[in-house]
Amino acid sequence: MFGNTFDRNMVSAETGLPAAWDxxxxxxxxxxxxxxxxxxxxxxxxxxxxxxxxxxxxLKNPKLTKDRGVVMAFKADTGDFLWQMTHEKLPAGRVNxxxxxxxxxxxxxxxxxxxxxxNRATIVSLDAEGFRDKENDPxxxxxxxxxxxxxxxxxxxxxxxDLDVFPHNLAVSSPLVVDGLLYATTGNxxxxxxxxxxxxxxxxxxxxDAATGKLVWESQLPAGKIFHGTWSNPSYAVIKGRPQVxxxxxxxxxxxxxxxxxxxxxxxxANPPDAKYVLGGxxxxxxxIATAVVWEDKVYVGVGQDPEHGEGVGNLWAIDATxxxxxxxxxxxxxxxxxxxxxxxxxxAIHDGILYAADLSGFLYALDARTGQHFWTHDMLAxxxxxxxxxxxxxxLGDEDGDVExxxxxxxxxxxxSYNMGVSVYGTAVAKDGVLYVLARNRLFALQEGAxxxxxxxxxxxxxxxxxx
Amino acid sequence: xxxxxxxxxxxLATGAAAAAQSPGATAAGWPQWGGPNRDFKVPSQxxxxxxxxxxxxxxxxxxxxxxxxxxAESGGTLFTMYRPAKGLIRTMVDRIWAPDxxxxxxxxxDAASGRTLWEHAYDAxxxxxxxxxxxxxxxxxxxxxxxxxxxxxxxxKLHALDQNTGRVVWAHDLYRELGGxxxxxxxxxxxxxxxxxxxxxxGGRPGQAVMAFDRRTGRVAWKGHDFxxxxxxxxxxxxxGQDQLVVFHSNGIVGVDPKGGPLYWSHDHPTQYGLNxxxxxxxxxxxxxxxxxxxxGSRMMRLAHADGRTTxxxxxxxxxxxxxxxxxxxxxxxxxxxxxxxxxxFVTALDVxxxxxxxxERGFARANLVHADGKLILLDEDGTxxxxxxxxxGLQVHAKAEVLTNRAWTVPTxxxxxxxxxxxxxxxxxxxxxxx
Numbered sequence: 001m002f003g004n005t006f007d008r009n010m011v012s013a014e015t016g017l018p019a020a021w022d023x024x025x026x027x028x029x030x031x032x033x034x035x036x037x038x039x040x041x042x043x044x045x046x047x048x049x050x051x052x053x054x055x056x057x058x059l060k061n062p063k064l065t066k067d068r069g070v071v072m073a074f075k076a077d078t079g080d081f082l083w084q085m086t087h088e089k090l091p092a093g094r095v096n097x098x099x100x101x102x103x104x105x106x107x108x109x110x111x112x113x114x115x116x117x118x119n120r121a122t123i124v125s126l127d128a129e130g131f132r133d134k135e136n137d138p139x140x141x142x143x144x145x146x147x148x149x150x151x152x153x154x155x156x157x158x159x160x161x162d163l164d165v166f167p168h169n170l171a172v173s174s175p176l177v178v179d180g181l182l183y184a185t186t187g188n189x190x191x192x193x194x195x196x197x198x199x200x201x202x203x204x205x206x207x208x209d210a211a212t213g214k215l216v217w218e219s220q221l222p223a224g225k226i227f228h229g230t231w232s233n234p235s236y237a238v239i240k241g242r243p244q245v246x247x248x249x250x251x252x253x254x255x256x257x258x259x260x261x262x263x264x265x266x267x268x269x270a271n272p273p274d275a276k277y278v279l280g281g282x283x284x285x286x287x288x289i290a291t292a293v294v295w296e297d298k299v300y301v302g303v304g305q306d307p308e309h310g311e312g313v314g315n316l317w318a319i320d321a322t323x324x325x326x327x328x329x330x331x332x333x334x335x336x337x338x339x340x341x342x343x344x345x346x347x348x349a350i351h352d353g354i355l356y357a358a359d360l361s362g363f364l365y366a367l368d369a370r371t372g373q374h375f376w377t378h379d380m381l382a383x384x385x386x387x388x389x390x391x392x393x394x395x396x397l398g399d400e401d402g403d404v405e406x407x408x409x410x411x412x413x414x415x416x417x418s419y420n421m422g423v424s425v426y427g428t429a430v431a432k433d434g435v436l437y438v439l440a441r442n443r444l445f446a447l448q449e450g451a452x453x454x455x456x457x458x459x460x461x462x463x464x465x466x467x468x469x
Numbered sequence: 470x471x472x473x474x475x476x477x478x479x480x481l482a483t484g485a486a487a488a489a490q491s492p493g494a495t496a497a498g499w500p501q502w503g504g505p506n507r508d509f510k511v512p513s514q515x516x517x518x519x520x521x522x523x524x525x526x527x528x529x530x531x532x533x534x535x536x537x538x539x540x541a542e543s544g545g546t547l548f549t550m551y552r553p554a555k556g557l558i559r560t561m562v563d564r565i566w567a568p569d570x571x572x573x574x575x576x577x578x579d580a581a582s583g584r585t586l587w588e589h590a591y592d593a594x595x596x597x598x599x600x601x602x603x604x605x606x607x608x609x610x611x612x613x614x615x616x617x618x619x620x621x622x623x624x625x626k627l628h629a630l631d632q633n634t635g636r637v638v639w640a641h642d643l644y645r646e647l648g649g650x651x652x653x654x655x656x657x658x659x660x661x662x663x664x665x666x667x668x669x670x671x672g673g674r675p676g677q678a679v680m681a682f683d684r685r686t687g688r689v690a691w692k693g694h695d696f697x698x699x700x701x702x703x704x705x706x707x708x709x710g711q712d713q714l715v716v717f718h719s720n721g722i723v724g725v726d727p728k729g730g731p732l733y734w735s736h737d738h739p740t741q742y743g744l745n746x747x748x749x750x751x752x753x754x755x756x757x758x759x760x761x762x763x764x765x766g767s768r769m770m771r772l773a774h775a776d777g778r779t780t781x782x783x784x785x786x787x788x789x790x791x792x793x794x795x796x797x798x799x800x801x802x803x804x805x806x807x808x809x810x811x812x813x814x815f816v817t818a819l820d821v822x823x824x825x826x827x828x829x830e831r832g833f834a835r836a837n838l839v840h841a842d843g844k845l846i847l848l849d850e851d852g853t854x855x856x857x858x859x860x861x862x863g864l865q866v867h868a869k870a871e872v873l874t875n876r877a878w879t880v881p882t883x884x885x886x887x888x889x890x891x892x893x894x895x896x897x898x899x900x901x902x903x904x905x
Contacts, residue, residue, distance in 0.1 A: 037741060037764070094600065100741060194602070280603075308811045310834070360812040381829050382789075383812035400810060402788040423764060423788060441764055458786055 001044065002106035002174035003347060004430065006236040007294040010349035012391040014431035018449045019394060019406060020417050029453035030435060030446040031079030034058055035072055036102050037442050040385075041116070041174070045432035046109040047128060049082060050074045050446070052439055053116065055102030060084050061149060069103040069119030071151065073130060076432070079446060083130030085151025087118040095192045096121065096160070096167050104172035108182075113154065115210065121159045121171035121187055125213060127152035139212075155213035159186050163206065163218065166191065166199040168229035169306075174291075176245075178236050181259060182210040183245050189229030194279055200224035205234070205247040205255065207262060217262035219247075219255070226250035227277045227287045228306060237294035239321045246321075248288030252277075252303055256321060268319050269328040270303045272337070281309025289345040290387075295369060297322055298333055300350065304343040304360060307385060311361045314343040318372060334372030341365070347387040347428070349395070351409055356388040356395055364388060364397055366411065376413035380405060389429040396436065398425025404438055421445065422458050499542040499882045502610040502659030502702050503748055504839075509796045511883050513841040517903045520856065524870025528887065529583040530897035534574065536607045539659075540882040540889045540896070543613040543632070546586060547578040547882075547889060547896075550607040550620055552593075554894065571595065573607055573622040575630060580884070583898060587635035593624040596644055598651045604876070604893060608657035608700070612667060617684065619667050623655035627669070629687060639687030648674040650698055653742075659702040663714070663727040666690045670698035670716060679703070679716060679725060691729030696720070699745045700794075706751045708733075709774040715757065719743025722759055724772065724779060734772070734781035740765040746794040750804060756784070756821055758799065760792035762810040767791065769824060785824035790817045795837045796880055798845070803827055805845065805859060807836040816847070816864050830864045837880040846901070848890060852877045856901070872899065 003010055021028035041053025056068035060081060069087040074080065090097035097119050105117035107126075114126040127137040131150050136143070140153045159165040168189025175184040184206055191198050203218035204226070232248035236259065244256045244265055252275075256265040275285035286303035293300045302316040315337035323331050342359040349356045355369040362380040367373060382399035389396045394416065395407045402421045408414035427439030436447040442459055504511050517525070534551030541548040551574050553561075566572050573593040577586040595601060606623030613619075617638060618630045625643030630636065643649040643656065650672035660667045666681035671692070678694035699719035705727060706713050714727040721737040722745075738745060740763040750758040760767040769784040790808045797806035799821065808817040814835040818827040836849035844867070847855040852873030857866045875892035882889040886902030 192600075192602075311812055362813050379831075381815055381831075383809060400791075400812070420788065 001108045001176060002233055003291060003293070006176060006178060008233070008235045008291045008347060009293045009295060010347055010387045010389050010428060011351045012389070012431045014391045014434065016434040016449060017392040017394070017431055017436045018447045021419055021447045023419070023421055023445065023456040026453040026455045028447055028449055028451055029456065030448040030451040031453055032443055032445045032456050033074055033079045033081065034443055034459060035439075036070055038100055038102055039439050039441060039444070040101070040104045040426050041106045042427065043430055043437040043439050043444060044107050044109045045076055045430060045437060047112070048076045049128060050076050050437060050444065051107050051109060051114060052444055053103030053105055053107070055100050056086060057100070057442075061086070061145070064145065067099055071103050071107060071114070071116060071126070073128070074444065076435070076446070079444075081149070083132055083149045083151055085124070085126055085130070085153070087120050087122070090120050094169065096169070098169045101170050104170060106174040108175045108177055110177055115175045115177060115182055117171045117173045117175065117184060117187070119170060121165055121167040123157045123159065123175065123182065123184055123208060123213065125154040125156070125210070127154060157208060157213045157215070159206075163215070164199045164202040166197070166202065172231050174233040176234050176236055177210045178259065180210050181216060182208040183234040183236065183259070184208070185230045185232055185234065185247060187230050189226050189250060194228070197224055197226055204230045204249060205257065205262070207259070219257060219262045221255050221264065221267075222249045222251035222253060227252065227285070229287070231287070231289045233291040235292045235294055237321070239294070239297050244321065246292045246294065246299055248290065248292055248301055250287045252285055252287050254288065254292060254299060254301060254319060256299075266321070266323050266325060266327045266331070268317070268331055270301065270315055270317055272315065281305060281312070284313050286312065286314065286343055291347040293348050293350060294321065295350045300348050300355060300369070302341065302344040302346070302348070302357060302359070304345045307345065307360055307383065312343045313338055314341045314359055316341045316344070316357055318369070336365075336367065336372055345385055349388045349390040351390040354409065354411065356390060358384040358388055358397060360384060362399060364395070364407070366413070375411045378405070378407060378413055378415065385426040386428040389431075391431045396429040398427065398429065398438065398440070400424045400426070402440065404429070422456060499540070499884050500614060501541055501612040501661065502539060503796075507661070507704055507748065508750065509798055509838065509880065510840040513883055513885055515886050515902050516842040516844055516856070517901060518867060520868035520870060524854070524872055524899075525888070526900040528898040528900055530895060531583045532894060533576075533891060533896040535605055535893045537604060537878045538607045539610040539880045540891060541611045541613050542580060542882055542884045542889065545580050546632070547580050548575070548611040548613055548618050548620070549891065549896070550575050550609070550611065550622065552605050552607065566590070566592070573624070573626070575611065575618065575620045575628060575635065577618070577635060578896070580887070580889070580898070583896065589628065589630055589635040589637065591626060591628070593622045593626055596624050596651050598653065599624075599655050600653050601655060603654065606655045606657075608655060609702075610659040612660040612662060614662050614684070619660045621656055621658065621660065621669065623657070625649050625651075625656045629684075641682065641687060643669070643671050647671055647677070647680070652700060654700065657700040657702075658698065661703055661705060663705060663712070668703060668714060668727065670703065670718070672698040678718065679714065681727075681729060693729060694723070694725060694732060696723055696735075697743065699743050701745050702748055704749055704751060706757070708755065708772045708779060711774045711779070713779070715749055715751070717745045717749050717759055719745060722749065722757075722770070724781065733774075733779040736770055736781050736783065738765060738768055747792040747797055747806070750797050750799045752799040752821070754821070758797060758804050758821065760790055760797055760806060762791045762793040765791055767819065767824065769821065784822070787819070787824045787826075789826055790819055793835060794878065795835055796839070798838050798840050800840060800859065803859065805838060807833065807838065807849070809835060814849075818859060827861065828863050832866065839881055839883055841883050846881060846883060846888065848872075848877055848881045850877050852892060854881070854890065854899075872897070
């Protein structure tokens with residue numbers, strides 16, 4: 001799952017990961033595989049498979065042409081392509097399903113199932129084996145494509161048809177499944193004119209029966225107050241004995257709901273009282289796109305906007321998650337904002353009491369997770385969309401220049417190296433079985449100490465599936 | 470083997486612009502997109518070394534409608550385009566036009582006072598397939614040549630107007646009449662002159678990626694090629710004695726015969742959404758620099774022409790400089806530009822031979838750069854104007870001022886020591902010269 005654990009903390013206990021590599025020579029590169037021309041979702045590693053979300057410009061099945069949202073499965077030990085699930089684009093076009101963005105939802109993988117949000121604003125459950133197992137998993141059995149490289153749908157819930165959701169630009173939520181319930185945000189937002197919310201009564205947050213896809217509860221919060229869209233992901237934790245599912249909202253508030261009922265536990269406005277949302281990207285109020293991290297009974301999250309809206313002032317919060325009701329201000333343990341923290345769409349990593357947070361402006365901060373005390377700042381000199389990933393005593397963070405910077409964890413800044421992947425890196429690194437997986441914009445890399453893979457030449461995108469917008 | 474830019478426009482422009490100069494400045498007009506040589510460099514001299522704390526002296530300022538079109542200058546007159554936005558201008562327009570109309574306006578202003586000399590307005594409703602979320606345009610910049618002004622609006626309406634009166638001499642509709650390719654953010658290619666023609670990218674129907682129109686009559690002089698045009702404007706270069714039209718199209722770059730002959734060379738430079746926008750830079754060593762955001766990166770081509778054949782070889786490619794829609798400028802062995810897709814932007818210097826990063830600096834949002842008198846003039850999208858010079862290790866900012874308040878995506882125009890700037894609501898003239 002996105003963040004690997006329910007608390008979404010971007011840390012891992014994996015060891016033996018590579019500290020350096022060179023994709024041009026293949027040094028410490030186990031394998032790499034081309035995906036679509038854009039990829040933001042994943043990777044997720046489970047059961048010897050690696051899953052990513054991307055678009056259809058990789059054209060893995062030449063029969064299935066045109067722009068689509070795609071989930072791909074690769075063999076973890078070799079990088080061989082296993083199967084893909086594709087979703088045609090919505091006829092409404094970019095207002096609900098932006099061209100070429102593909103599937104941006106990082107799948108939740110458990111047992112033999114994958115769960116994600118498609119570009120068509122459907123929540124999808126797939127058989128993790130696809131049709132490679134030559135079985136069609138019920139209840140859904142009428143998939144159009146059923147060859148061995150196709151995905152096997154278990155169930156699919158259409159949030160636009162069944163829940164009246166109007167996703168702005170794209171539904172992207174990376175779901176969670178806890179105790180048989182699937183939690184997701186819906187993508188609900190404004191229309192093309194950017195002022196009107198066509199479905200103000202549609203839910204932003206939902207819970208489904210993970211076995212069947214049936215709706216268990218829905219929450220209309222924050223109803224008609226969404227600034228732009230709902231693009232964050234839920235987190236889950238048991239805090240002082242009380243289970244909570246944390247939903248950052250499209251109105252810049254953080255909502256904690258009762259997992260079984262959807263009833264509000266607490267809410268917190270992550271924008272200062274004088275913040276103003278301004279159409280088109282100026283302004284000081286932001287929605288929340290980052291995912292909340294739960295650590296030591298506190299919730300950590302920063303506010304931000306669609307990266308196309310550019311840089312702006314941000315706010316990073318540590319929120320006491322043990323309270324009830326409107327806890328704006330009162331539950332703030334610490335805060336960093338103004339010119340000290342900018343808009344972000346990155347999720348934080350907390351390791352050994354130190355919080356690592358990145359902002360869209362390209363700064364990586366190391367702060368005391370308990371007090372907010374500043375230890376150091378590293379300037380990536382490029383926009384950052386992904387999240388810092390901490391494992392094996394290192395921080396791995398990719399940027400828009402295509403560089404993955406590697407730093408040593410700790411209160412003192414120590415840059416170990418910077419490694420260019422040949423194309424922008426918008427994803428967050430993950431690790432499994434001693435392998436570091438980095439999803440670059442159009443290529444998935446598996447990096448391993450001592451590996452000698454084939455050199456990765458610059459990829460020329462044929463864009464065969466979809467020549468241009 | 471020093472490459473030269475085609476001289477026609479440069480000569481015409483410097484001659485015609487003499488009347489508009491402020492005292493002591495070298496004559497240099499700005500008759501088209503990119504200035505006389507389409508390289509955003511002008512031979513102005515006498516720029517002040519710094520500015521007072523309040524910024525450079527404002528000569529005049531006036532409201533103007535919406536749009537990103539840059540300002541052309543010739544003979545003491547400024548030419549640009551706008552769409553009436555809410556407010557006074559729109560109110561005046563609505564008296565003549567129906568309130569639900571979508572007029573686009575070509576305007577001539579007196580460079581000395583900002584006073585309107587003439588306007589030509591025409592209805593230009595949005596075409597199906599366009600999405601003008603980031604502003605209704607227009608985007609392209611007029612071309613002024615031999616008494617005529619050539620201007621294309623965001624819906625592909627092309628007019629040749631009398632430079633003195635705004636009277637329509639001829640017109641074409643690139644979209645409705647000629648079936649040109651509709652770009653999502655609207656038409657943005659600025660016309661370029663070659664011989665008796667003006668040249669534009671059109672696309673859409675087969676065999677018309679590039680079209681040349683007779684300057685005087687508007688008759689289609691020639692059309693050709695089947696690549697898919699993007700937002701970028703073409704460039705004319707001289708490759709070892711041979712004239713070539715360089716078109717940075719949606720998936721790459723080509724060199725074609727500007728007289729309607731063959732395609733000489735082609736090289737891939739794909740980007741997501743086909744958005745190659747920034748004007749390529751041609752310079753010493755027969756080096757052609759191109760850069761784009763959207764996964765594009767920067768690429769350096771070396772061109773050579775011999776025995777009737779052009780060879781185009783890629784020198785290097787880097788992901789670390791991505792000029793989105795601003796200008797790139799070559800000075801000596803460095804190329805400079807504001808790099809960044811949407812979030813932070815960095816003024817970036819690359820070595821033209823190797824593509825290695827010389828330096829990167831924060832401090833500006835996405836910016837346009839103009840070069841004159843050994844200095845860079847930067848205008849970023851937040852409206853911050855700066856005077857700076859470059860060194861081997863970084864950018865030295867000599868002065869900085871907030872001169873515009875709306876989104877300022879328009880490249881400033883420097884004529885002599887006078888700088889003309891606009892955003893989506895205002896146009897103004899600033900004096901950058903040394904106090905006399």
